[in-house]
Amino acid sequence: MSSSSSALRDLQRDLENKANDLSKLQKDIAKNHQVRKKYTIQLGENELVLKELNLLNEGANVYKLIGPVLVKQDLAEANANVRKRIEYISAELKRLDSTLQDLEGKQNSKKEGILKLQQRIQSLQAGKAKA
Template sequence: MSSSTALRDLQRDIENKANDLGKIQKGKYSEESSDKEEELDLLEEDANVYKMIGPVLVKQDLAEANANVRKRIEYISAELKRLDAILQDMEEKQISKRDAIVKLQQRVQSIQAGNAKA
C-alpha cells in the first residue's frame, strides 16, 4: 500500500469519524430543571384547590392535589435521571470519537512529514 493511498484512507476515516461526532453532538439533550410546587404547602387545609381539565376548572381535594404533584415530581425526576444517563453516554461517545480523530490526524501528519522528507 503506497503512502498516498494510506493517506487518502486516513483522511476518509477522519471525515467519517468527524461526521459521527457531529451527529452525536446534534442529538444532545438539554437538561431542564423542575420546580417543586411549594405553593400547595402554604395553603390551609380548608383552602379551595382547582385542577384544570381541558377548559374547565374542577374542585379538588388539597391532599389529592399534593399527591398528584408529588407523583409528577417523581416522574419528572426519574425522567431527568434517565436523560442524564443518556447524556453521559453521548458525552463518552463524543470523547471516544474525538480521541479517534486526533489519533488519525497524528498518523496523517506523520505520513505527510515522511513524504516531505522523501
C-alpha cells in the same frame, strides 16, 4: 508511492467518518441539554405548586385547569398528583444525566480517535514530502 497515497485516502475517509460521528454526538448532547432544561423548569414549577398546596388548610378549595375549564379537585389528590409528577420529572432528569455522561464519554473517545488519525495523516504527509 501509490500504496501510501491510497493509505492516506483511506485515513482521510476514516477521519471524515469520525468527524461526522462526532458532529452527531454533539447534536445529541445539545438536544439532551434542551430537554434537561425543560424538565428542570417543570421541576421548579411543580415544587412551587407543592409548597403552595402545603400552605392550604384541609378544607380549602383546589382547582385544576383542564383545557379552558377549572375543575374542582380534592386537596389530597392534588397533592399526590404533584408529588407523582415531581417523582417522574426527577427520574427523567437522572436518566438524562446518565445519558449525557455516556454521550460525553463517547465524544471524548471520538475526539481522541480523531487526534490520533490526524497525527497519522500528518506523519504520512511528512513522509511523502521527504520522498
